[in-house]
Amino acid sequence: MEPVAYVREAPEPEDPPPTLTSGALAWARTNLFSSFGSSLTTIGFLALIGYLLPQLAAWATTRAVWSAMDGAACRQHQDGACWAFVIAKWDYLRFGSYPVAERWRVDVVEAIGAVLIVWLLWTNAPRRAWAALLFFVVYPILALVLLRGSSLLGLPFVDTLLWGGIFVSLVTAVVGIVFSLPLGVLLALGRRSPLPVVRVASVVFIEFVRGVPFITILFMANNLLPLFLPATWAPDRFLRPLAGIVMFSAAYMAEEVRGGLQSLGKGQYEAALALGLNYPRMMGLVILPQALTFVIPGIVNNFIGLFMDTTLISVVGMTDFLEAMNNAIKDPVWAGPTIMVTGYVFAAIFYFSFCYGMARYSAHVERILAKGRK
Amino acid sequence: MSSVGASSGADRNGDAAIRFAAVHKWYGSFHVLRNINLTVGRGERIVVCGPSGSGKSTLIRCVNRLEEHQRGSIVVDGVELTDDIKRIDEVRREVGMVFQSFNLFPHLTILENCALAPIWVRKMPRRDADELAMKLLSRVKILDQAHKYPGQLSGGQQQRAAIARALCMTPKIMLFDEPTSSLDPEMVKEVLDTMTELAQEGMTMIVVTHEMGFARQVADRVVFMDRGEIVEVNAPAPFFDHPQHERTKLFLSQILH
Ligand SMILES: Nc1ncnc2c1ncn2[C@@H]1O[C@H](COP(=O)(O)OP(=O)(O)O)[C@@H](O)[C@H]1O
Ligand SMILES: [Mg+2]
Numbered sequence: 001m002e003p004v005a006y007v008r009e010a011p012e013p014e015d016p017p018p019t020l021t022s023g024a025l026a027w028a029r030t031n032l033f034s035s036f037g038s039s040l041t042t043i044g045f046l047a048l049i050g051y052l053l054p055q056l057a058a059w060a061t062t063r064a065v066w067s068a069m070d071g072a073a074c075r076q077h078q079d080g081a082c083w084a085f086v087i088a089k090w091d092y093l094r095f096g097s098y099p100v101a102e103r104w105r106v107d108v109v110e111a112i113g114a115v116l117i118v119w120l121l122w123t124n125a126p127r128r129a130w131a132a133l134l135f136f137v138v139y140p141i142l143a144l145v146l147l148r149g150s151s152l153l154g155l156p157f158v159d160t161l162l163w164g165g166i167f168v169s170l171v172t173a174v175v176g177i178v179f180s181l182p183l184g185v186l187l188a189l190g191r192r193s194p195l196p197v198v199r200v201a202s203v204v205f206i207e208f209v210r211g212v213p214f215i216t217i218l219f220m221a222n223n224l225l226p227l228f229l230p231a232t233w234a235p236d237r238f239l240r241p242l243a244g245i246v247m248f249s250a251a252y253m254a255e256e257v258r259g260g261l262q263s264l265g266k267g268q269y270e271a272a273l274a275l276g277l278n279y280p281r282m283m284g285l286v287i288l289p290q291a292l293t294f295v296i297p298g299i300v301n302n303f304i305g306l307f308m309d310t311t312l313i314s315v316v317g318m319t320d321f322l323e324a325m326n327n328a329i330k331d332p333v334w335a336g337p338t339i340m341v342t343g344y345v346f347a348a349i350f351y352f353s354f355c356y357g358m359a360r361y362s363a364h365v366e367r368i369l370a371k372g373r374k
Numbered sequence: 375m376s377s378v379g380a381s382s383g384a385d386r387n388g389d390a391a392i393r394f395a396a397v398h399k400w401y402g403s404f405h406v407l408r409n410i411n412l413t414v415g416r417g418e419r420i421v422v423c424g425p426s427g428s429g430k431s432t433l434i435r436c437v438n439r440l441e442e443h444q445r446g447s448i449v450v451d452g453v454e455l456t457d458d459i460k461r462i463d464e465v466r467r468e469v470g471m472v473f474q475s476f477n478l479f480p481h482l483t484i485l486e487n488c489a490l491a492p493i494w495v496r497k498m499p500r501r502d503a504d505e506l507a508m509k510l511l512s513r514v515k516i517l518d519q520a521h522k523y524p525g526q527l528s529g530g531q532q533q534r535a536a537i538a539r540a541l542c543m544t545p546k547i548m549l550f551d552e553p554t555s556s557l558d559p560e561m562v563k564e565v566l567d568t569m570t571e572l573a574q575e576g577m578t579m580i581v582v583t584h585e586m587g588f589a590r591q592v593a594d595r596v597v598f599m600d601r602g603e604i605v606e607v608n609a610p611a612p613f614f615d616h617p618q619h620e621r622t623k624l625f626l627s628q629i630l631h
Contacts, residue, residue, distance in 0.1 A: 270440050271477035271536075275491035275543060276466040285490060290481050 060345075071336040082334075082342045089328040096164015096319045102156065105146045106167045112139065113174070121361060123368055136178065147171075160238035164319030166350070168238075172245060172310040172320065173354075177303050179246045184253025185288065191258060202254070209251035214309055218244045222316040241313040249306045256298040260291030293369055300362035304355045322347055390449070391416045391547055391578040392437055397446035399432060406432050407443065408602045414580065416546075419573050421589040421610075422582045424599035425625060430582045433599065434549045437580070438469045451546055467495060470540030474552040476532045478524035478539070484511065485520040488539045496543065503542070510538040514568050530561030534568050541572075548572065550581040584629055590614060598622045 032042045063080030065073050067087070074082035086093070095103050116139055119131040149157035163171075190202030209217065221244030225235050235243070264287060272282040292299070314323035328334070329343045392414040399407035406429050414420055422430045435441040436448055439455055439462045448455045450465045479487050488507035492498040498506070511517045514534040516527070524532055533553055540548060550569065554562040566588050573579060573592045583589065589596050589610055596613040598606040598621075606613070606622045614630075617623045 267473060267475055267477035268479065271471075271473065271479070273440060274438055274466060274469075274471040275539070276463060276495040277491060278463065281494050285494065286479055290479075293481065 071334040075336040082338045097162040165324040166321045169321040176245045180249035183250035187254035188257035260295040393449045399443045421593040422597045428599045429602040469547045470545035471549045514538045529557045547578045
């Protein structure tokens, strides 16, 4: 029989947790070798990696051809990559047909862009507001003037017809990312507007764009845009696909943002209104910062998708990086069985590093935000 | 009948803080406020009680136009509420509100929550706004929490922060919508104490609450609402000791056991 009443006389001792619950070994035990089946799977995959990785590494390094004047050496070493091809074509892959004497302008634009982006994305950097101002206002103008040319500054005009390669891919991606998010936010807000005209226009735009393949949008931007606008400011051949990619991405962005807006309770709006904040301030200071934070993963997914989609602008005659690679591969001087594989592996590495970088960065930002708010 | 006790001796002239005159409101076809007549004098403390769904929240949310009324007139601090957005903004600047669920902005620190409206609505320099916020945070006794995020505070601390945030706009009128209803019992007192202090400083307040001890101690008048109408208005002592209306008696018997 247990007594009805009980009074503790001595405190219960605090014990350490039972064997191995933290550390690398514990992690491996619970995740890799938790049962016979999982141990077998782990060992199987390790064996596979152990077999494949050295092969791949040898193909890319020791067996690869690093320098050659033409395809002859690569045709002799068919068991290795032909990096000599990429090196020989490097300038073309970066600049397309941009005049050689003017390529320093692209270098300058890329260097400034890289500095500003690092400044902007580095979460502890000083004066990030300045970085934002420079990147979103000053930099686009500067880039346009430098890349296209200006008689005022004595920079010869370079038609976008000659633009090509990596810098075209980067310009497309940056323009798409920079313009599609604000436009997407406006569309998402428009979709919830009390004004029927605004609401209907937003819904029609979003649903139309989302219901049509990107290539269709590109063709429409390419062929329809000039019809709507007076011939004197017929949009530039590069501007048309840029407009297309911004519109396309904005529609998807709008849906992401809408999801973020919906996840916010009514209370946040009411508290902001009760404090006397007007609509733009309520949105800009209270609602959007939270809504956008909620959907960072989705937004970054869209950015990644957009980066991939830049490869499609070649269908309307622009030479992006992948198209430049296609052209380079066709060069008879470099004909050979390893050229194509090398070229596309290189392109894959290029796209992967950018997209993986974006994904890692967004995970990093999410972690920081989660830490701040618990 | 509702107009009998509604206009107390405190303020019959044009200088009332809030005046409801024959106010009606519908949600669709649901008549949620029916012929509300109530004048709140400057410095007066009103406690509103009544069964759930009787329209208490709707009533006070009409004061800062979170809800709009469809008939009658509401004049707040001499400004009549209409569709005119300028007037609404004017009223909202002078009326602070505290919600049942705190509604602090979770992405901002407590200090930033408090300084936000002074900076953006009152156009106060950031330094002054921060100073003001710190002063009010120390008044509600959570100065040490100023740099934390709302999610890191207890419920009682969050509600006091919400009170400080509203006070940072130096409002003339404060509205409280069941400020202690979502708090754990041990935190109710700290919030009520804060509100009592505020009342003692002469703030005009409308408080929706079922804390009858608070009502007895602080209220000048208690308003009882049921089914969208004001059923009885009286000073706290007679209201609790000698309720007149049957519905009031029933309600009080239910909440006081
Ligand atoms: N936005 C709304 N739309 C429709 N009905 C509502 C809305 N808000 C409240 N109501 C209804 O109006 C009545 C009064 O609500 P409320 O003022 O919140 O009551 P109380 O605060 O006294 O509990 C309730 O029956 C509620 O269901
Ligand atoms: Mg309520």
